[in-house]
Every structure is written in structure tokens, then in C-alpha cells.
């Protein structure tokens with residue numbers, strides 16, 4: 001059979017969906033399925049199809065079920081292909097005939113006629129998605145009263161946030177600054193073409209992800225441990241704030257990216273590859289930033305896979321590790337040293353519950369320390385989610401707490 005243009009991207013997207021939904025892989029891991037595609041546009045398309053299918057999965061399934069007499073099994077290939085077909089038509093504005101031509105061959109030797117019939121019925125009728133994606137029931141229950149606002153923030157992929165190396169490093173960038181050393185640009189902006197890229201004047205970092213380091217004072221040559229540091233967004237921030245940074249992580253692959261980031265921006269850090277659960281420092285630190293490994297549900301706008309592969313089991317496992325890392329790090333500070341604990345998770349178990357049980361002395365964040373009108377919680381913690389700053393393009397979900405030794 002002659003190759004159908006665009007079919008490769010759909011094949012890769014189907015593999016990505018399968019990797020996330022059946023094997024519980026992250027979008028990053030699943031994205032490997034698209035790496036074999038020679039064309040950048042095809043790789044980007046495969047990722048967009050998979051991401052939009054996952055973002056709108058509950059609503060796409062409702063449409064599919066409305067057009068079948070007997071519901072297709074959850075893991076049926078025909079359901080997966082139909083999810084992708086509908087996501088392309090309803091979210092990526094692909095004309096139905098192009099969707100049919102590129103996707104139905106994925107079901108060769110299978111229920112092709114059934115899928116064609118369901119898609120034809122839906123495209124002929126009034127099929128539409130709601131303005132806000134529906135969350136899986138378990139996720140909505142976990143996110144409680146913020147669930148609706150978070151879902152609204154999830155409806156569109158996020159803008160591009162840059163953190164600047166210095167106060168004047170944003171020259172030539174035409175965006176909105178929400179705080180010193182920050183620039184927000186429209187989503188889809190191509191990073192490589194922006195002024196300052198080659199010179200390392202800035203790096204890509206969601207605005208919420210830049211908040212933990214902002215809660216430490218200027219370094220003035222003091223020593224900070226960036227614990228769980230790779231790929232280094234916070235390492236770069238701390239170095240640019242005048243700290244002498246030790247960046248520790250146990251992933252050599254991610255540390256390689258950290259080193260490249262340091263090289264591109266001309267910022268320095270001592271890099272240590274080690275397991276934080278076995279490592280001991282030679283001397284205590286003036287400050288520690290613990291950006292702990294987590295379920296990353298706060299990044300659901302760019303990684304909608306977390307909506308479907310994270311449950312109580314993964315959350316509890318992460319919370320356990322976070323508690324242990326925080327316990328250990330608490331012993332590595334000089335008297336009166338500061339520790340900032342952060343996770344990009346929307347789960348209380350990985351944020352509020354960890355901070356409440358911490359043995360260190362709380363150092364509550366004050367309202368005047370936070371930019372753009374963000375307010376600390378009554379406990380002096382910071383909690384962000386994708387429903388916040390909606391008129392400015394939203395925020396990733398983060399939890400941040402500060403302590404004193």
C-alpha cells in the first residue's frame with residue numbers, strides 16, 4: 001500500500017496514547033514513539049493529537065458512547081482511534097475527510113466500518129465539546145472545590161514563560177512581565193527565534209515554577225543546595241541571584257541537560273550526581289531548595305496524561321519519598337538557614353500535608369513577597385493552580401512552603 005501522507009503521525013499518536021493509558025508512561029516517555037518521524041511537523045502533530053485526546057478524553061468518550069449502541073470496551077483500539085479522530089476534528093480543526101483518510105487505516109483488518117460509521121454520525125450531527133474539559137471523577141473528587149477552576153485552566157495549552165538571567169535581559173522580547181526577571185509570550189512562540197536565545201539571556205520556566213527560588217533572598221555569595229535540581233531551571237535562577245549553587249540530582253540524563261543549560265546561560269553550579277537518600281553533605285548550607293520529585297499533576301495543562309495515570313497509589317508513593325527527603329534535608333542547614341520545599345503537584349498529600357507534618361520551624365510567606373496579587377494561604381504557604389491568573393494565561397500548579405532551621 002502506498003504511504004498515506006500524515007499517516008505516520010497518527011500511528012505515532014496512537015502508540016503514545018497506548019503508552020500512557022495502558023502502560024502508565026508519562027507524555028515525555030511516550031513521546032519516544034514520535035521520535036522516528038523524520039519531519040518536525042509530523043512529530044509535533046503526533047504529540048498534539050495525543051495531548052488533545054488526553055485533555056478531552058472524558059468528553060470524547062461521551063461523544064463516542066452517544067453514537068454506539070453497545071459501548072466499546074475502554075481499551076478497544078477502535079475507541080482509541082475514534083478519540084484521536086474526534087480530537088483532530090474538534091480541537092485541531094482537521095477536516096473530517098483528512099481525518100478519515102489518515103486514521104482509518106490504523107484499523108486495517110479490524111472494526112474499520114464501525115469506527116467510520118461512528119465518526120460519520122458524529123460529524124453529520126451537532127457533535128461538540130463543552131467549553132471546559134470534564135475531569136475524570138476521581139480527579140475531580142481529589143481537587144475538590146478548585147476542580148472546576150482548574151478544569152477551565154486546562155482547556156487551552158499554556159503560554160510561554162521565560163525567566164531572565166538579569167533585570168535587563170528581556171530586551172527585544174515583546175511580552176507581558178508578571179514580575180521582575182519574567183516575560184510571558186503567547187503559546188506556540190518558537191523559542192529558538194527569540195532574541196537572547198543563543199546568548200542564554202533567559203530560559204523557559206513556567207511562572208509558578210519560578211516562585212520557589214524567588215522566596216529566598218539574594219545569595220551574596222552564600223551556599224545553597226538545589227536538591228533534586230535537574231534539568232536546572234531553579235539552579236539557573238539561584239546562580240543568577242548570586243548564590244553559590246550545589247545542584248544535586250540522581251538522573252545523569254537530566255543532569256546533562258542541567259550542564260547544557262548552565263553552559264548556554266553562562267551560569268555556574270557545582271554538579272553532583274547522587275541519590276539524595278544516601279548522600280551526606282561535607283558542610284551545611286545557608287539555604288536549601290528542595291524541588292521534590294512528585295506526581296506533577298500541576299503540569300496537567302502541558303501534560304494531560306497526569307489526568308489518567310495518577311491515582312492514590314502514585315500519590316502515596318511520592319508523598320512517602322517527599323517526607324523522607326524533607327526530613328534528611330532539614331539536617332543539612334546552618335542555624336537559621338532557610339529551606340524552601342516545593343512540588344508541582346495539585347495533591348494535598350504532596351503539599352499541605354507534608355508541610356504540616358514537617359519538624360522544622362515554619363517561616364510563613366508574606367503577601368508582599370508574592371507577585372501579581374498572588375496571596376499566601378493562612379498558614380503562610382503558597383498554593384497555585386491552573387485556574388489562577390486566568391485572564392493572564394494561567395499558572396502551573398505548585399505548592400511551596402518555607403522553613404527555618
Ligand SMILES: C[S@@+](CC[C@H](N)C(=O)[O-])C[C@H]1O[C@@H](n2cnc3c(N)ncnc32)[C@H](O)[C@@H]1O
Nearest residue numbers: 228229231232233234249250251275276291293
Ligand atoms: C521536580 S524535578 C526537579 C526540577 C528542577 N528542580 C528544575 O527546576 O528544573 C525532580 C527531580 O528529582 C530527581 N530525583 C528523584 N529522586 C531523587 C533522589 N532520590 N535523589 C536525587 N534526585 C532525585 C529527579 O531526577 C528529578 O530531576
